[in-house]
Amino acid sequence: MLRNLLVVAAPLGAGLVLLGYVLDGRATLGQTALWLGLQLASLGGAGAGLAAVSARARSGRERALLVLATFFAWRVSYFPVMVFSGHVASIGEWTLAAAGLPVFVYSTFLLAVGVLHAVAASLGSLLVVATKPTLRFAAAGAFLLAACVSFAKPDDLLPIPDLQWTLDGAPIPPMRGERGNPYRGAVTAPGYWPHQRVVLVAAALTYDTIPPSPWATTVKAVLEDLFRARPHASTAERVREHYLAYHSAHPLIGCRRLEDCAAFEPVPR
DSSP, rough: HHHHHHHHHHHHHHHHHHHHHHHHHHHOOHHHHHHHHHHHHHHHHHHHHHHHGGOOOOOOHHHHHHHHHHHHHHHHHHHHHHHHHHHHHHHHHHHHHHTTTOOOHHHHHHHHHHHHHHHHHHHHHHHOOOOSSHHHHHHHHHHHHHHHOOSGGGOOSSSOOOOOOTTTTTTOOOOOOOOSSSHHHTTTOOOOOOHHHHHHHOOOOOOOHSSOHHHHHHHHHHHHHHHHHHHTTHHHHHHHHHHHHHHHHHGTOOOOOOOGGGGOOOOOO
């Protein structure tokens, strides 16, 4: 199992780090390149997770079920992984800047996406091959929470979670300072279904854990403004908002302190 994982994951991980390095160094962030990189990381990670567990299948039927479980895990975890990987990238940015090392964002981001989707695929396999009911219940509980994030509205009930290979000329929000946690008050605000409040609770709890590094702070502030403008958006719309935030923050990659980056302005796209 470990050998299968290493054979697939090693070249994939190296490729994602290299692609992330290229994205970091671009003067402007190409949406198609970023979208393709994210698809490669997520599908590649899910494929690596499937390769790691495929040897445990005892029949052709079980192999087919593992493939279906992997697709299910990929679909349900796509947006939660995208969000958490951005958080990982922000911590990586802050850590590298504090240590005086070259700052990378998308190498960390894409690698985190691949690793987390491999973990999600492995969890999905427990729904098929786990011999202990407790493991199946634990995996099912994790995917239930992920589904609350991934399917905010009926419009999100589609097999493909992300078709944002272009932003269609959408204006990139300006870089501006954060105004405060908008999610905490929304947790108890009217107009949300119970499963939608799962997302709000998670966002409220993680808001203050985002480090004060330039790229992370800008992504956080832009998402805050976009949430205030559309507090009841679908998950698909939230995916688009994350891309807009990444574009807005892109000129700040490599800066070590936000005040040193004040001269940068987002490039219109």
